[in-house]
Amino acid sequence: MDHPTTFPSSKSVNSPMSKSVQLIVPGMGSNHCAGLITTSVERLPGIINLTTNIANHRVEVEFDANLTSDNQIRGAIEKAGYDVTSTTSATPETGGEASLTVPGMGSDHCAGLVSSSIKRLAGITDISTNIANHKVTVRFDVATVDAERIKVAIEKAGYEVAGVSESRAQADATVDEAVEERYLDQAWHRVWFAAVPTTIIMILMMVDMFWIPIPGYLVWVAILGFPVVFFKGGWATHRSSWRSLTNRTANMDVLISMGSLPPYLIGLVGFVYPMTSFIEMAVTIMTFHMLGRYLETRAKGRASQAIKKLLKLGAKTASVLRDGQEVEVPVAELQVGDIMVVRPGAKVPTDGEIVEGNSHLDESIATGESVPVEKGPGDAVIGATINKEGMLKVRATRVGADTFLSQVVRLVEQAQGSKVPIQEFADKVTAKFVPGVIVISLASLVVWVLFAEPLRPILYWGAEFLPWVNPELSPLMLGILSAISVLVIACPCALGLATPTAIMVGSGLGAESGVLIRSGEAIQSLKDIKAVVLDKTGTITKGEPALTDVIATADFDEGDVLRFAASVEAGSEHPLGQAIVAGAREKGLDVPTVADFRAITARGVEGRVDDQLIRVGSRRLLNEADIELGDLEEALVRLENEGKTAMLVAAGDRAAGIVAVADTIKEDSKAAIAALHRLGIHTVMITGDNERTARHVADQVGIDEVLAGVLPEGKVEAIRKLQTKYGQQVAMVGDGINDAPALKQANVGIAIGAGADVAIEAADVTLVKGELSKVVEAIRLSRATFRKIVENLFWAWFYNVAAIPIAAVGLLHPMIGVIAMTTSSLSVIGNSLRLKRVKLNVDK
Numbered sequence: 001m002d003h004p005t006t007f008p009s010s011k012s013v014n015s016p017m018s019k020s021v022q023l024i025v026p027g028m029g030s031n032h033c034a035g036l037i038t039t040s041v042e043r044l045p046g047i048i049n050l051t052t053n054i055a056n057h058r059v060e061v062e063f064d065a066n067l068t069s070d071n072q073i074r075g076a077i078e079k080a081g082y083d084v085t086s087t088t089s090a091t092p093e094t095g096g097e098a099s100l101t102v103p104g105m106g107s108d109h110c111a112g113l114v115s116s117s118i119k120r121l122a123g124i125t126d127i128s129t130n131i132a133n134h135k136v137t138v139r140f141d142v143a144t145v146d147a148e149r150i151k152v153a154i155e156k157a158g159y160e161v162a163g164v165s166e167s168r169a170q171a172d173a174t175v176d177e178a179v180e181e182r183y184l185d186q187a188w189h190r191v192w193f194a195a196v197p198t199t200i201i202m203i204l205m206m207v208d209m210f211w212i213p214i215p216g217y218l219v220w221v222a223i224l225g226f227p228v229v230f231f232k233g234g235w236a237t238h239r240s241s242w243r244s245l246t247n248r249t250a251n252m253d254v255l256i257s258m259g260s261l262p263p264y265l266i267g268l269v270g271f272v273y274p275m276t277s278f279i280e281m282a283v284t285i286m287t288f289h290m291l292g293r294y295l296e297t298r299a300k301g302r303a304s305q306a307i308k309k310l311l312k313l314g315a316k317t318a319s320v321l322r323d324g325q326e327v328e329v330p331v332a333e334l335q336v337g338d339i340m341v342v343r344p345g346a347k348v349p350t351d352g353e354i355v356e357g358n359s360h361l362d363e364s365i366a367t368g369e370s371v372p373v374e375k376g377p378g379d380a381v382i383g384a385t386i387n388k389e390g391m392l393k394v395r396a397t398r399v400g401a402d403t404f405l406s407q408v409v410r411l412v413e414q415a416q417g418s419k420v421p422i423q424e425f426a427d428k429v430t431a432k433f434v435p436g437v438i439v440i441s442l443a444s445l446v447v448w449v450l451f452a453e454p455l456r457p458i459l460y461w462g463a464e465f466l467p468w469v470n471p472e473l474s475p476l477m478l479g480i481l482s483a484i485s486v487l488v489i490a491c492p493c494a495l496g497l498a499t500p501t502a503i504m505v506g507s508g509l510g511a512e513s514g515v516l517i518r519s520g521e522a523i524q525s526l527k528d529i530k531a532v533v534l535d536k537t538g539t540i541t542k543g544e545p546a547l548t549d550v551i552a553t554a555d556f557d558e559g560d561v562l563r564f565a566a567s568v569e570a571g572s573e574h575p576l577g578q579a580i581v582a583g584a585r586e587k588g589l590d591v592p593t594v595a596d597f598r599a600i601t602a603r604g605v606e607g608r609v610d611d612q613l614i615r616v617g618s619r620r621l622l623n624e625a626d627i628e629l630g631d632l633e634e635a636l637v638r639l640e641n642e643g644k645t646a647m648l649v650a651a652g653d654r655a656a657g658i659v660a661v662a663d664t665i666k667e668d669s670k671a672a673i674a675a676l677h678r679l680g681i682h683t684v685m686i687t688g689d690n691e692r693t694a695r696h697v698a699d700q701v702g703i704d705e706v707l708a709g710v711l712p713e714g715k716v717e718a719i720r721k722l723q724t725k726y727g728q729q730v731a732m733v734g735d736g737i738n739d740a741p742a743l744k745q746a747n748v749g750i751a752i753g754a755g756a757d758v759a760i761e762a763a764d765v766t767l768v769k770g771e772l773s774k775v776v777e778a779i780r781l782s783r784a785t786f787r788k789i790v791e792n793l794f795w796a797w798f799y800n801v802a803a804i805p806i807a808a809v810g811l812l813h814p815m816i817g818v819i820a821m822t823t824s825s826l827s828v829i830g831n832s833l834r835l836k837r838v839k840l841n842v843d844k
Contacts, residue, residue: 018048018062018063018064018065019062019063019064019065020060020061020062020063021060021061021063021070021073022058022059022060022061023058023059023060023061023073023074023077023084024056024057024058024084024085025037025057025058025059025077025082025083025084025085026057026083026085027057027081027082027083027240028052028054028057028059028082029054029057029297029497030054030492030495030497030500031054031495031497031499031500032431032433032492032495033054033082034052034054035431036080036081036082036244036249036250036431037052037059037077037080037082037249038050038052039080039249039431040076040077040079040080040247040249041059041061041073041076041077041080043076044063044067044068044072044073044076045064045067045068046063046064046065046066046067046068047061047062047063047068048062048063048064049061049062050062054500059077061073070126076247078243079243079244079246079247079249080243080244080247080249081240081241081243081244081247081249081253081254082240085182097137097138097139097140098137098138098140098147098150099135099136099137099138100135100136100137100138100147100150100151100154100161101135101136101161102114102135102136102154102159102160102161105129105136105159110159111129111136113157113158113159114129114136114154114157114159115127115129115136116157117153117154117156117157118136118138118150118153118154120153121140121145121149121150121153122144122145123140123141123144123145124138124139124140124145124150125139125140125141126138126139127139136154138150184294184297184298187290187293187294187297188294189232190232190233190236190290190293190294191233191287191290191291191294193227193228193231193232193233194228194232194233194234194283194286194287194290194291195287195290195291197224197225197227197228197283198225198228198283198284198287200224201221201224201225201279201280201283202280202284204217204220204221204224205221205280218267218270218271218277218279221267221277221279221280221283222267222268222279224283225264225279225280225282225283226264228283228286228287229260229261229264229282229283229286233286233289233290233293234260234286237253237256237257237260237286237289238253238257238261240253241253241254241256241257241258242257250434250435250438254434254438255434255437255438255487255488255490256285256286256289256487256488258438258441258484258487259282259285259484259487259488259814259818260282260283260285260286260289261282262278262282262480262484263278263279263281263282263285263480263484263814264278264279264282264283266278266480267279267280267282278480281484281814281815284814284815284818285484285488285814285815285818288815288818288819288822289818289822291822292818292821292822292825292826295822295826314331314347314349314383314384314405315331315346315347315348315349315350315383315384316330316331317329317330317331317349318330318331318334318338318340318349318350319340319341319342319343320334320338320339320340320341321338321339321340321341321393326341331349331350332400334349334350334396334399335396335399336396336397336398336399337395337396338395338396339355339393339394339395339396340352340393340394340395340396341391341392341393342387342391342392342393342394343387343391344359344387344388344389344390344391345386345387345388346386346387347383347384347385347386347387348361348381348382348383348384348385348386348387348392348394349383349396350383350396350398350399350403351380351381351382351383351396351397351398351399351402351403351404352380352381352383352394352395352396352397352398353378353379353380353381353394353395353397354375354376354377354378354379354381354392354393354394355377355393355394355395356377356392356393357376357377357390357391357392357393358374358375358376358377358390358392359374359375359387359388359389359390359391359392360372360373360374360375360388360389361373361375361381361385361386361387361388362385362386362388363382363385372388375392380397381394382404382405383398383403383404383405384405408511408516408768421521421524422499422524422786422789422790422793429495433490433492433495434490434492437486437487437490437492437804438487440486440804440808441483441484441486441487442483443808444479444482444483444486444807444808444809445479445480445482445483446479447479448475448478448479448482448810449475449476449479450475452474452475452478452479453475455809455810456471458809458810458811459471459478459810459811462810462811466811468813468815468816469810469811469813478810481810481813481814482807482808482809482810484814484817485807485808485810485812485813485814485817486804486807486808488814488817488818488821489803489804489806489807489812489817489818489820489821490800490803490804490821491796491799491800491821491824491825494795494796494799494800494824494825494827494828495793495796495797495800497792497796497825497828497829497832498789498792498793498796498828499520499789499792499793501792501828501829501832501833502785502786502788502789502792502832502835503520503523503785503789504832505785505788505832505833505835505836506523506781506782506784506785506788506835507523509781509835509836509838509840510777510778510781513774513777513781513840514767514768514769514774515765515766515767515768515774515777515778515781515840516765516766516767516768517764517765517778517781517782518763518764518765518766519764521764522748522764522765522782523782523785523786524782524786525729525747525748525764526731526748526764526765526778526779526782526783527779527782527783527786528729529681529729529730529731529747529748529779530680530681530682530726530727530729530730531681531682531683531684531722531725531726531729531730531731532676532681532682532683532684532730532731532732532733532775533684533685533686533718533719533722533730533731533732533733533742533746534683534684534685534686534703534733534772535685535686535687535732535733535734535735535739536685536686536687536689536694536697537663537687537689538734538735538752538770539733539734539735539752539772540665540666540669540685540697540701540703540772541663541664541665541666541669541697542663542664542665542666543663543735544575544579544663545575545576545579545645545661545662545663546579546582546583546661546662546663546664547562547579547580547582547583547584547586547659547660547661548644548660548661548662548664549639549644549646549658549659549660550562550657550658550659550660551632551635551657551658551659551660552656552657553630553631553632553654553655553656553657555654555656556651556656556657558657559587559589560651560656561649561656561657561658561659562580562583562584562587562589562659563584563589563590563591563592563609564609564612564614564616564649564651564656565580565584565614565616565647565649565659566580566581566583566584566585566589566591567591567592567593567594567607567609567614568594568597568605568606568607568609568614568615568616569581569605569616570591570593570594571594571597571605571607572597572599572605576645576647576661577605579661580647580659580661583659592609592610594607594608594609594614595607595608595609596608600617600621602618602620603617603618603620603621603624604616604617604618604621604647605617606621612651612652613651613652614649614650614651615627615648615649615650616647616648616649616650616659617647617648618647618648619636619648621648622648622650622655625650625653626653627650627653627654627655628655629648629655630655632648632655632657632658635658636648636658639658639660641692641696642662642696643662643689643690643692643693643694643696643697644660644661644662645660645661645662646658646659646660647659647660647661665697665700665701666770666771666772668771668772668773669701669772670700670701670702671773672771672772672773672775672776673701673702673703673772674702675773675776676775676776676779677702677704679776679779679780681779682704682705682726683702683703683704683705684703684704684705684706684707684722685697685698685703685705685706685707686707686710686715686718686742687706687707687708687709687710688709688710688711688712689708689709690708690709691706691708691709693708694706694708694709695708712741713741715739715741715742716741716742716745718742719732719742719745719746720745723745723746723747728747729747730746730747730748731746731747731748731749731750731775732745732746732748732749732750733750733751733752733772733775734749734750734751734752735751735752735770739751743763748764748765749763749764749765750763750764750765750766750767750775750778751763751765751766751767752767752770765778776840777840780838780840781838781840784835784838785835788831788832788834788835791831792828792831792832795824795827795828795831796824796828799820799824800824803817803820
């Protein structure tokens, strides 16, 4: 299944000089912004692939290094009106990496000086500065330069280097929280910088209008308003809009600049010609814009917090046995094979296998299940899960990017960066939105100047209930007010946030519940599924044999029969025999040691228990010993008809009973299939088993349709036939290697997380916990998320379609407009956050 997360260009993907670069763009807060950046970068030659992810503000570009460079890509993004705070390039195997701590690097100016000094060295491939934590990360060719020479270069620039650490270059798979926090902090400072003078201006305006005229009022307002409109946030907005306009990718800042600069400049005319002051309006528009940016950034951070929460779950250090001594090391330094000591209450540092100890582990971060799971030697454990009681020794089996937590982070990032098909139309319209708004704004100015008198009745009507409407203004003033109102009321960001914020919250909610959705396309497709195909073994059933029945003759009781069978089978390594032993121990039976154990080919096993010869096996085994089955024959046939493996038990020369083993049904399968029916979904079971066994399982759980005797290679064709029948709305749930092709063929492939890695890789949705109820949760999550997307798009469009005409006819004051614009973006984010209240459980 194709996932529309990248934008391939017409250039050859097989370029021998292909290179990748990852850029962090904090201002890329919506799909509108992402679209402008994509348009700007794709104008460069040699772009192979481009992916944007507004959840973590990343732009990843693959390009031909013969035709384009990192700096050109960065420049293209800046020309679109967006700042780039970090650039990371993929480096060849000869690449080295050094991270240097520079305490005196406290501003972007300092960072620029440091970067300039380092760039003079040969062999530098990438420089990333972070003034928030005073770090400079440099990637370089180890054959040309080393960390010591880089340190000297920084010191030559006049800065002390407090620490240097070297590592091999690798892709950063985590969200750069420091950059995000710095961006939010910067937005907050801009709000305060604008709010203080704006508040003073508002007070002066009230006094001048309603109490006593203030001498030199216009001078005071102009002086106080100048830094708001032209410094700090104002300057950043105008710089962004200028870059954007000259790059032909008009962004939201263009509307704000056009809504604040003209009013301020027009207001200065008051010094030479008596007229209404517009400076207060310009200042208020810019201040509310700054406040809106801050609130939007903060709210969107809440929507995209799933990855941050996941990253914080992991342990920071691990207690490891080295040379017989217990030492504490950073988790990043763990190696496969290390023996970790995990004490009660501690987190398991990384994925591993218990080699010593027993305990209960809280695996809620992985499965969403709050009840701790019992674990012992040989059991696999997941990194970041919590050891509730006994001390454990765990051998590390996966470290770094291979761990379960890292894979979950990648899946969530992939989902949050993907697009939903419904979004494509919205993106096309939004791309033309800002130019369209500018045209409407200029048109309203011209219309009011030329046709003010015929339009005045509208203003007289509005003045009856809108206190800010003044019908007596001159045509020019009315035109200016309506034009500015149109500019500041329009909100492309609300449209651009409608889809990604819902996906951010939905994918995060799914991750917390153990449902990992790989793409936005899967979210949209899953809601429309009409048929779910379920693999039998490992999906509906547990995939391993378990004791199901014990039947005794009149001369014996069930406990004796099971004890005899378990004692003899304890000497066998056959999985069916071990299932009988496990069943006896679960019932608390004592399993005595068998003597003279013997396996009889194709018949069964025998041995002495309590000085009696016990036989366990087929009819043939008992027939050859001349033992009559009596009433057991009927029970034996019944159990075999149910698809169970039934074994006769004889003590001495008498038949004692039957023990039956089968692949048992998972506890939640019946309830999950009933829930799928309530959702209006047709259920189909597909299996290689015979019709009799398959039908018995299907009847137990309530499956609608059975496809039995299907070989692995036949599953794909079976899916195709169902897709024809149900109109390409078929989901497949499986867990084995032979399920991977069918998972790919299905419209939505759902992998049971406990299954094979290849099945998980082929799937669109992964269920961390191997329970069928999670399929229901995935469908409910899909429907709830898509419903939010539709709601967000509707209200964002409704707002713009309703508000822009109202502003154009002069019924909306610019100050009210900019507040409404901010509110529209926040309402979209707030509506998405309501997804967190959705109940996904089967029994809800």
